[in-house]
Amino acid sequence: MTSPAPVLVLGAGPVGQTTALLLARWGLPVVVLDARPERDPVGSKAICQQRDVLDVWDAVDVGAEIARRGVTWTTARTFHRDAELFSFTFADRGRSPFPPFVNVSQCETEALLDERIAASPLVDVRWSHRVTGIDQDDDGVTVTCETPDGEVQLRGSHAVACPGPRSDALRSMLGLTFPGESFEDYFLICDIRTDLPGWETERRFYFDPEWNRGRQVLIHPCPDSTFRIDWQVPPHFDLAAEEAAGSLDRRIRQVIGDRPYEIVWKSVYRFHSRLVDRMRVGKVLVAGDAAHLVSPFGARGLNSGVLDAENAAWKIAFVRRGWAPEELLESYHAERHAAAQENIDVTTATMRFLVPRSEEEARHRLDVLERAATDPAARAQVDSGRLAEPFWYVDSPLTTPDPARPFPGRPARGDVPVPAPGVLVPDCPVTVPGRPEVVRLRQLAREGVTVLLGDDAPAPDLPGLGDLPVSVHRMRDLDPSGLLREALGARPDEVWVLRPDAHVAAVLTRSADVAPAVARLLARTVPTPVPA
Template sequence: MSTPAAPAWPSSPVLVLGAGPVGQTTALLLARHGVPTVVLDRRPERDRAGSKAICQQRDVLDVWESVGAGRRIADEGVTWTTARTFHRDTELFAHTFAEPGRPAFPPFVNLSQARTEQILDERIADEALVDLRWGHDVVGVEQSADGVAVTLDGGGRVAGSFVVVCAGARGEALRELLGVTFEGTSFDDRFLICDVRADLPGWATERRFHFDPAANPGRQVLVHPCPDSTFRIDWQVPAGYDLDAETASGALDARIRAVIGDVDHEVVWSSVYRFHSRVVDRMRCGRVLLAGDAAHLVSPFGARGLNSGVADAENAAWKIAWVGRGWAPEELLESYHAERHAAARENVAVTTATMDFLVPRDAERVRARAEVLAAAATDPAARARVDSGRLAEPFWYVDSALTTADA
């Protein structure tokens, strides 16, 4: 998939720190521009369990298709067409999405992150310009005028021309090494996530959102369909929630049956997450760019995490390729920060507003939300104010220095 016309890369490879979907995409896009990469991941091997980030937007599928993976991911994924919203077990409204035109890809697909990573790994295995190395924990970063060197736990060093940090949500050490801040909010409530395999007729094309259901009073439940008769169920739970204790007591089984009914089912995977709204103050530090969850964390409602990380990768890859070949000055990298930091701030603002509706922080907001939900049963205007997540969309770079002004 490399660009045939591109001359040989004139310097050392680009280092990509982290082999999650954002790091994989970065490496594959750089290879498409004829740029070699070394991908370093601290884990000993790929974690192949769990749905994690499941919703991949159309523009992301387009990016992945450019490296030979988009069609496969789209064909394996599930696209739900109806969003049902409930309040205290009464359906408030249902919205069916109309697909405009005849695009190559659906507006989004649901597919487990584990499967997406597997497909991208297969593309990497076929790409000679990508060198993926597991068990390489980066503990130091040193920059010079013409390159970057990283130090590994154990003393080894790897030299590169640029670095893209895609180390995910647990990139605290790398952010500290780069001297960037990570300001924002962490929410006290947790979210229990279970991948449940079951035969649920009629649910395969529906997303279901429950506000204050009887089985989870005062909190929320969200159900997303995934391939292979699997459903991703998210429960908002209190800060002290203990998954192991609930599993051992049988309460988890009762919790699941309260959502799907008394049907046979299998719990494929489960986990508990704490959600954050945070963004670094700088996404470019010299020859080092930060991307994905290493640069910004948002709640998953609206699917703005992985999708915005892939947009980071697409923005970073071509700019590194152009600067590295001398086709553009190094200042082009500053536009990466300007464009993607603005996108990150917008995503934080949108998802924080959603979390404020889902988890009201004071009595006044609790009262206001209750009024909106009560009115939504009969008032279409009130339904527009019910915020269970605003779906991700590409960010418009209207304020970028690269965008030509229109009088």
């Protein structure tokens, strides 16, 4: 008997690791290819993991451990010079078990994901495989790799390309362009181990402090009494010269004072804002930094890459299992390209506030910052980075609109959208008879297509679904307390349809409309509903 073709994952960073584990969770074999000879655990890199990304990782049994090992922070403070302008905390419309944000080294996250991969018989990781060619036909994808033992070719049904930002060759193989811009100023990162009482649970952002006049400083707490400090520095900043002159020590002490410290890692980098023109090329889906680059203010890099991974994995799995047509993959581009564009819009606005490009922009920023000390309206214009959040698929071809729940647009800073079609469903405790391992709504939703019935909604007829994993539950049976209905804002006559990534696909009031909504979320031919 011929073994089923694997899905090829190009890149063994956290986006590739997540993709591989999620595909394996759906029962698919996976081969992960990486050009490096081995993992390179150097530096903290992407440290800030958002609540809903921890939830995705929990589906592959690492989310809780990442949260446990990281530093939890719930408050973001913004300062102008030495005066605090405002602070805010983060909303949760349900009862997620995860904190809003956890700071933990990317290296630690990768190590935990590697442990899960090592335990999976469906995932095969191959280092020292540099991709030199990608060819496709109607039956799958052929990837050519250069290895220490010579050229090899690997065959897969589909591929997810996520080898990181330095992917010009791969993008060229796929015929992709990568338009965008690069910002002139550089940023210096230092991971510093020291004792800063009271700073362990807060993100602090300083505009124009005395110790970095005319530029910004961002401070994040990390595990093991470590703090990530980012200084905006001028173009052509020379770190080696700064160290030799003793200026780096002076720079650090201006922030932490005379207390002892140790530099754990340091780096200088420049920000880019770029997005490929297509995130699907036939049977290849492009994800993570290979598809989009954004400035890190707001932690939208790795967090958005993990959500790329989840979107790609369930759709490839549903196509492979025969539950959806190949056309479902086009919705990956529609949804995740729009999400990436949102991230670019948000982070570009941040960078233009941080790094004014004209005297007029600089005067505007100074005016806003000075007024923000006393004017709440001005505070809303201060942009130190809108923090990562899941995208809302309200315009997706898989979403059935609900005129009674129009999407009001991007929510206020720190808030989350009101539940509606396209929005990630709030998490709530649930009880499923005979399923003690399922304790949260999103756990249930990530098992397939989930239909939630209000007290007065009749059970729908769902013919022709074959072995599609679909479950139907009455809300009061899942949660007699009423918290679930309250979190959703659900009426007794409504039916809520959830996607396998826990986004709301539809909110309906007629049982005859449920089958068409399920067909739509799978990119199947939509049956005509029975007239009312």
